[in-house]
Amino acid sequence: MSSSLYRLGLLMASLRWKIVAVWVILLVALGGLAVGLGGTFSSEIEIPGTEGQRGIDSLANRFPEMGGTSGQVVLVTQDGSTIDDHQSEIDDLMEEIDDVEGVATAPSPFDDLSPGTRTDDDTAIIGQFQMDGQQGSYPEESVDELVDLVESASTPEMEANIGGQVLQDAEVPFGAGEVAGIIIALIILAIVFRSFVPAFIPIVTAIVGVGVSMLAVVALSAGVEIASVTTALGAMLGLAVGIDYALFILSRHRDQLGRGEDVQESIGRALATSGSAVIFAGLTVIVALVGLFVTAIPFLTIMGVAAAATVALSVVVALTMLPALMGIMGEHLRPRKIRRLMAENDGVLPPVEDTHRRRRPFGTGWIRLVTKVPALTILVVVIGVGALAIPIKDLELALPDLGTEQPGTPARDTYDLIAEEFGPGYNGPLLVTADIINTTDPLGVVDDLEAEIADLDEVKEIQIATPNQGADLAVIAVVPEGGPTAQSTKDLVHELRDSGPGWEDEYSISDVTVTGSTAVGIDVTDKLSSALLPFAIFVVGLSLILLAMVFRSVWVPIKASVGYLLSVAAAFGVTSMVFEYGWFNAPLSVSVNGPVVAFMPIMVMGVLFGLAMDYEVFLVSRMREEFTHTGDARGSIEKGFTASAPVVIAAALIMVAVFAGFVTSGWFMLQPIAVGLAVGVLVDAFVVRMTLVPAVLALLGKHAWWLPAWLDRLLPRVDVEGEGLHAVLEHRHWTQEHGVHALRLQDVVAPLVGARGEIGPLTGAVTPGTLLVVRSSDDPARASFLALAAGRLAPSSGVLAVHDRLAPDDLGAIQGRAHWIPTGSDVAARLRDVPGRGLDTAVIFIERLEDLVHGATALDDTLVERLDALLEKGATVVVGSRTTSVSEAEHHLQGTLRDPRRLLALAVQRSTASVSEGALA
Helix, strand or coil, X not given: CHHHHHHHHHHHHHCHHHHHHHHHHHHHHHHHHHHHHCCCCECCCCCCCCHHHHHHHHHHHHXXXXXXXXXXXXXXXXXXXXXXXXXXXXXXXXXXXXXXXXXXXXXXXXXXXXXXXECCCCCEEEEEEEECCCCCCCXXXXXXXXXXXXXXXXXCCXXXXXXXHHHCCCCCCCCHHHHHHHHHHHHHHHHHHCCHHHHHHHHHHHXXXXXXXXXXXXXXXXXXXXXXXHHHXXXXXXXXXXXHHHHHHHHHHHHHHHCCCCHHHHHHHHHXXXXXXXXXXXXXXXXXXXXXXXXXXXXXXXXXXXXXXXXXXXXXXXXXXXXXXXXXXXHHHCCHHHHHHHHHCCCCCCCCCCCCCCCCCCCHHHHHHHHHCHHHHHHHHHHHHHHHHHHHHHCCEECCCHHHCCCCCHXXXXXXHXXXXXXXXXXXXXXXXXXXXXXXXXXXXXXXXXXXXXXXXXXXXXXXXXXXXXXXXXXXXEEECXXXXXXXXXXXXXXXXXXXXXXXXXXXXXXXXXXXXXXXHHHHHHXXXXXXXXXXXXXXXXXXXXXXXXXXXXXXXXXXXXHHHHHHHHHHHHXXXXXXXXXXXCCCCCCCCXXXXXXXXXXXXXXXXXXXXXXHHHHXXXXXXXXXXXXXXXXXXXXXXXXXXXXXXHHHHHHHXXXXXXXXXXXXXXXXXXXXXXXXXXXXXXXXXXXXXXXXXXXXXXXXXXXXXXXXXXXXXXXXXXXXXXXXXXXXXXXXXXXXXXXXXEEEEEECCCCCCEEEEEEXXXXXXXXXXXXXXXXXXXXXXXXXXXXXXXCCEXXXXXXXXXXXXXXXXXXXXXXXXXXXXXXXXHHHCCCCCCHHHCEEEECCHHHHHHHHHHHCCCHHHHHHHHHHCCCEEEEEECCCCCCHHHHHHHHHCCCHXXXXXXXXXXXXXXXXXCEEC
């Protein structure tokens, strides 16, 4: 992978203006598409298949008057008069509401059939109105008209207020907090780079990535129902990871420029090294977010996929637009002091004289402190994080209602007024429905059900009890004692559902359901809570596998997963402190305390998993690299930490700044997630990765890097530190010294195909335009060499290069340039099919020499001419021969070639324990 990224970096830098133009055009095109399609987001959160949702769907079909979005008008007298004194004004207001487009019904609260709820002193009344369908099915302008009508109805004698679901807004609030987060990120970047010029680049690339992804989501919302929180979550996550990924690559580029490297070369190397880690880091976040499908909750899956797409775009931007911008900036990104020194020395950085005592690397004191007594450090961290996690016991989950809106908004003010004047239960009535088609006395059954429900504890009032017009569905509106998110209301829902089967038997009815927005919210919360454990198992299991692949260790993945769980516990604990206990409400702009949004835990777990793995990879991979080179377990911890800590600290602080900026938006749907992520990143980066991880590694010593041999063979190898780049650069230097070769082998050993054993070590090189005959009477040995050169077999060790592509990193590219002609094929026809373009890098494999010679002598006398033409254009041909010496077919071929010197032969055989086989002849 690193070799491909190296070439990608050079390509993006060379096409810099074109690449930037492509991204700008894409941004503008998606913007036009989003505006043109006019997509809208949904504020409804539902889970198909739950009882509450089935009830809502049934009402929409069989009792549409009660199936649409509801609204409330709360009227309160101000002069001591009764509400009856204002009946004519209220009736006129409800008639005006009924005339608004999109309103299905708006009966007078004084109507005998559907009377409004009054206070005991008759100074306040609630009028209900119903919209035609759910949000999005009626004009948005209708809501503004309704608000204006109600507000204009207020007089000094009577105050009118509008509330209910109709005021739920799908618009995502963005404000000064998000801008402040970006500004803080810019300041941190300027400190890291000691210049504002490079600091702007990660901000620009992050904004482009988020802009493209969010505009795409807006366009998709025209045809797919997408929750409104999706865009805010994607923007928050995209900004954070986009800035961080660019930081990792740009900081490597700046370090290399500071050592005097060429700009173009540095861009390629930065992408090959840090780019590899960015891809792995991005993939962990993407997999965790896409993994939300295990919850089997559609809206959550869509949120996860949208957020994952944003992260994927951030990675793509970091690998394409970022190197293009680095190429445009050129020498301006080189530190000013280094630039001046190189200008004074003909573009070469002179050796720096070490006349001063070298300062200790950043973080040396801290890493020595935490690893001095590692067991004590581990104990302190566990106790400290454990203390932060204690409030988890009080963390309650629910879906946000109008009581979580900002104070001062009509929705929140009306919600609070209803709770104060009538009781909290009036903000979240329950609807009990029953199929009564089999009964002969529908009205009597409805009365009996009303009486049964009214006798239950926690029921304050029955608002409505009526059959529909077809007398086949009964609906009973139940006002609970508690509010929509109160535990007593949840208990009442479960009690009603438990009583349903008994009522079905007693009254000869069927399909008793408890529904309404409150019941649906409870169902969604229960489903999300039950999905937490499967998702936790998924992400922890995934982290164990991924980290075992990267670090070739058993203990490092276990330690990383335990650390991740500690970070999650701290995030949940602090979230509970803020939203349940009310701590730090004022500075965080939190306007309500109580249950947090139900999908907060699972979203925080998914996102934090990817970010925690990022920090683990960036820190521990450098430690592993040092240990691999030196074998010094303790010293590798210090060197790896001091090399990686500054960038990781900056990345973590940027993440925290961006997440904290979204906390101050005041949007309760997003606030708990932002708090959880900010705290989780802070704890994970500074407490877990920079404190606990070094202590655990110091305690384990060399055992930290132990991996059973069988597991080592089973796990694929992942290059996240650009180790393959060394091979690419070495091959470049070799090519500069020896010239371009189509095939290069140096101490190559490979397993046999279809047999036990191996071939090699093989050493030699073949120039382009050569016909190479591979001789061997050992079919597996000959087949193995052909497969090896064609990219169909990975070498066990050594250097194998086909033109500028190296195995095993570039096996796909090698296969793409190989043209395979199997045994028994019409060689002449297959050679005619070889494209004329790219012949100078093409390698043609003919599995059996006899097929080539037979085709030339018996089928097509122009075949050798065609072969000569291919060789003349730079194509390389590799042919298998089943003999160990020069065969008659090979003699014939050599005699008919225009230039017999193009023919070379290689004898191969399987390796033995005593002799290294395989030499070019």
